[in-house]
Amino acid sequence: MTASPSATPLLEARALSFHRQDEPVFGPLDFRLEAGELTLIEGDNGSGKTTLMRILTGLLRPEEGELLWRGQPLSWDRCSGEVLFLGHQLGLKTELSPRENLAFAIGLYGQHNLARINEALTLVGLTGYEDEAVRKLSAGQKKRVALARLLLIPASLWLLDEPYANLDRTGIELVNRLLEAHIAQGGAALVTSHGAVQFHGGEPQRIRLHA
Numbered sequence: 001m002t003a004s005p006s007a008t009p010l011l012e013a014r015a016l017s018f019h020r021q022d023e024p025v026f027g028p029l030d031f032r033l034e035a036g037e038l039t040l041i042e043g044d045n046g047s048g049k050t051t052l053m054r055i056l057t058g059l060l061r062p063e064e065g066e067l068l069w070r071g072q073p074l075s076w077d078r079c080s081g082e083v084l085f086l087g088h089q090l091g092l093k094t095e096l097s098p099r100e101n102l103a104f105a106i107g108l109y110g111q112h113n114l115a116r117i118n119e120a121l122t123l124v125g126l127t128g129y130e131d132e133a134v135r136k137l138s139a140g141q142k143k144r145v146a147l148a149r150l151l152l153i154p155a156s157l158w159l160l161d162e163p164y165a166n167l168d169r170t171g172i173e174l175v176n177r178l179l180e181a182h183i184a185q186g187g188a189a190l191v192t193s194h195g196a197v198q199f200h201g202g203e204p205q206r207i208r209l210h211a
């Protein structure tokens with residue numbers, strides 16, 4: 001699942017490293033992510049996967065190294081309309097229903113097509129739960145609501161932190177199908193995982209972090 005290298009990748013990390021209390025969390029780390037490419041960030045608990053995601057989303061600053069977006073220093077202003085982040089915190093309003101949460105999410109992007117929300121909720125396996133308060137859903141069902149955003153909001157780059165967490169076998173297959181479709185359409189994705197992820201669409205680039 002690697003695209004042919006272009007002169008300017010979508011995202012590039014050069015000698016990126018992060019420390020906490022003078023202890024290295026990870027790095028130096030180098031990688032390039034092209035359009036049409038999937039990269040898996042693998043590592044055990046505490047190896048720094050979420051820390052790396054937080055750096056990529058601008059929530060933390062790296063101590064050393066460079067992050068480039070389309071060849072320019074990464075800044076949220078430069079890439080915000082092109083990047084979609086799914087983290088451990090799912091960003092759902094628990095008093096609202098899945099339908100209301102998704103209407104709110106797409107509204108932020110100027111969209112109001114409620115029929116697409118119904119389609120997305122069906123696709124992620126939430127038929128019958130569309131109007132239930134999110135707080136009443138299981139952890140896996142909540143994750144599926146968050147995954148539905150990937151179907152509705154256009155983005156070149158998906159940053160997915162442990163998208164498989166709390167999902168059953170069909171949920172894991174759903175994530176893989178979403179990723180395969182996104183990559184096939186020329187999107188890119190950086191995905192953290194504890195490992196053992198199998199794709200049908202080709203072998204992803206893998207980056208291993210060590211605790």
Ligand SMILES: Nc1ncnc2c1ncn2[C@@H]1O[C@H](COP(=O)(O)OP(=O)(O)OP(=O)(O)O)[C@@H](O)[C@H]1O
Nearest residue numbers: 020025043044045046047048049050051052194209
């Ligand atoms: N807010 C924080 N303050 C201090 N240390 C932290 C904080 N968050 C994480 N750490 C430490 O940074 C290291 C990397 O944590 P991180 O959450 O990035 O790992 P991870 O690979 O995502 O782990 P997991 O697989 O358990 O989600 C760990 O040693 C952790 O204890």
